[in-house]
Amino acid sequence: MDMTSEKVATRSRGRPRDAEIDRRIIDAARTLLAEGGYHALAFDSISQMTEIPRSMIYRRWPTKAHLANEIATGGGESFPDVIDHDGLEAQVALLAGQIFERYRRPDIGAAAVGVIASTQGDRTLQAELQHDSERGARARMASIVDKGKAAGLIAGDCDPDALFDMMVGTLLYRALFSLETPPADYVERVTRLVVDGVATRSEQ
Structure with a gap:
């Protein structure tokens, strides 16, 4: 849960991550979660949907719990202060x-x-x-x-x-x-x- 919207830290070194690849992976993961729940979230399925190699997904999120956590806690939202x-x-x-x-x-x-x-x-x-x-x-x-x-x-x-x-x-x-x-x-x-x-x- 992140009402602060802090992202999970990048887990690999070297060249900067491609934001478009990240977006495609997360979009596919959101679709799987929404349609089939957590059990439907699989890197093989994401790879098939996006044509992104599993190795590239694993470099970004080492487990599906890491990927799901980013969806659960990310999004740019924080507690409103009014x-x-x-x-x-x-x-x-x-x-x-x-x-x-x-x-x-x-x-x-x-x-x-x-x-x-x-x-x-x-x-x-x-x-x-x-x-x-x-x-x-x-x-x-x-x-x-x-x-x-x-x-x-x-x-x-x-x-x-x-x-x-x-x-x-x-x-x-x-x-x-x-x-x-x-x-x-x-x-x-x-x-x-x-x-x-x-x-x-x-x-x-």
Whole structure:
């Protein structure tokens, strides 16, 4: 999951990577994920779809977990930061909406679930794939909370790490794992609960 959009570092030395080849590989991987889930993601299939040799794919992403993780965590998105001019409720609504809608996408959802399952128990690989993106996302959340506290919008005892866990965990569970269809106003419901929990009394 990267709300910071930090990319997995290039894993090979030498000539710069061809961005067009990267794009073709990722586009093919997104199609496979969206249509068949994580099990359908295979370098042989990508090679057939793109006519790019498997060796070139492996040089960029040594395993399909690395490739899926880039799809799950990349994309140029970061947590929106609008609390200074739009207020607390707008800030929470944008955060909740971005997280929820991102992980409801078939390709990203399949990539995220696949990475979680395939790296279970391998803390070294989990750290390699997720540490930088999670650290960046938590730092972004902490910055937003600090601004909200300074503006008198967020209670002084609000823990940004706990807020991150509560929002991201809740929204990812509903987007990725729950069998219940979310109500149309699900993001608004989550927003209201979060605002009620973190706002100063004057803001409630």
